[in-house]
Amino acid sequence: MNKDNLLPQNDIHRRIIHLDMDAFYASVEMQEHPEWKNKALIVGQDPRRNGGHGVVATCNYVARQYGVHSAMAAIQAVHLVPKELLVFTKPRFEKYRAVSAKIHAFMHEITDQVESVALDEAYLDVTHPKVNQESAVQIALDLQKRIKQEVGLNSSFGVSYNKFLAKMGSEYAKPFGRTVILPSEAQSFLARQKIEKFPGIGPKTQEELHKMGVYTGADLQKAEVITLLQKFKKQGYVLAQHARGIDLNPVVTDSETNRKSIGMERTYEPAIYTEDEALTNLRNYCNHLEEEVKRRNFKAGTIVIKVRNNNFDTVTKRKKLKYPSDSRFDFYDVARDLFERTTSFLDDGIRLLGVTVTDFEQKKYQSISLFDY
Structure with a gap:
């Protein structure tokens, strides 16, 4: 079987920037x-x-x-x-959010297509920018320079034709990195990278890939798509695409993530393997969510947790509070109870963990931005 005939047609026409603040x-x-x-x-x-x-x-x-x-x-x-x-x-976090808001304001002057991944990280689709500048590389350079001059902080960026490669680029030369991956260079760039550098490949998956003789992007490019599918299911299909520079996921703008909820989530590299570490993070999330809920004069009626392991298996669980609350203790008690129903995910390593509060008592309030750290 041709190892590429199961893959979608690539799209090399977008211009994507991934900006990542350094530490x-x-x-x-x-x-x-x-x-x-x-x-x-x-x-x-x-x-x-x-x-x-x-x-x-x-x-x-x-x-x-x-x-x-x-x-x-x-x-x-x-x-x-x-x-x-x-x-x-x-x-x-109040301080970090204030600085982040200023940096994000710079981004929105460039394009409305901004996807905030975290306070310190975002994707920009500059295929059709608002500024009078056609070069995505120059846009990224100008943004990096402005952040340094006006905020006093260093950042790194990657520029390419999709989100996966742009993120690979921003990580490639940190700190204060500048990496451009052209369509003609993508496969050779990926071939030279160790699989540990691929976003989304955690320790457990690395171990399984090593058993298959896959240590680099070049090795991954040689692997049959059907083999990766059988071995890793959905994640295997994603790996096969990424190895060949394919990522069709669009930049999802902040306005498109409109929601009546407040949440925090984080991707962990390396993954979490102990319950104590997971619960510590959940507790920290709940402390922060209390601040956000009280600041908006809300009380939440429902707690939602999201857990994803290194195999990309994802579970979302929710539970209503007995009474609407704005207390970190109530949030954590429910979040911990929900997490205890997902502890099997620790075996493969938890790579994403999140908590969201929703079902607000004050219905007149609309969407609240997702806060990550």
């Missing part, structure tokens, strides 16, 4: 505390003062040199970094 939370903190720039700065609860609990929300590049990364157990970070260099600071 966003940590960079915001270092702006206000320049004395931390040469320290290993970790944004998250200090486990030495928190009974050993907590996870790393993000960290600066000094900390990353010692092996610290987002979603790592904070206590593990303590053991990796020399004591004299280690600094913990609590997340300040």
Whole structure:
């Protein structure tokens, strides 16, 4: 069987930018505390003062040199970094959202086709921009320069003809990276990458691919589509497309994600394998959701959790509260109960975890933006 005849026709006519702020939370903190720039700065609860609990929300590049990364157990970070260099600071999401809003305002001056993935990350479809500039690369350069000049923060971008390649590009040369992947270069670029660099391939999938002799994009390009489908189901089909530079997913604008809910979700790389880490993140989400609900004078009647594992199996569970509430404790009690019905997902590693509050008491309010971190 021809290994490509199951795949959709590629579309190389779009111009997509993926913008990713470099160590966003940590960079915001270092702006206000320049004395931390040469320290290993970790944004998250200090486990030495928190009974050993907590996870790393993000960290600066000094900390990353010692092996610290987002979603790592904070206590593990303590053991990796020399004591004299280690600094913990609590997340300040109100501050991060304010800075993010300014950056997103820049994006919306360029195009209405903006998909916010997180406070520090977004896709822009600049096939038909609002600015008088036809070059997607120049648009990205101008945006990166403006963020540096007016906000004082570094960012990285990738430019290509689809979202997958644009994201690959932004990750390729961090920090302050600039990567352009042309249609004629896509397959050769992907062939040179280790599969660990492909977004969406977690440790469990990596292990299975290694057993098949697949270590690079070139190896993945040689794999039969039918084999990947049989082995990994839906994810296998996505892998086959990505290996060949195919991603037909459109940029979904913020207005198209209109919803009567407030939610937080995050994709984890590496995945979560322990219940304690998952519940810690759920608790943090609920703390933040309480702030958002109270700020809008809402009370929520329903809690929804979303869990996805490394095999791309996804489950969404919801439960009504006994009474509408704006309390983090009520949110967490229900979220924890719902999560305990999905703990089998830990076996394959949880790569996405989210909590949403909805069914608001005040019906006159309309959509609320999704907040990720």
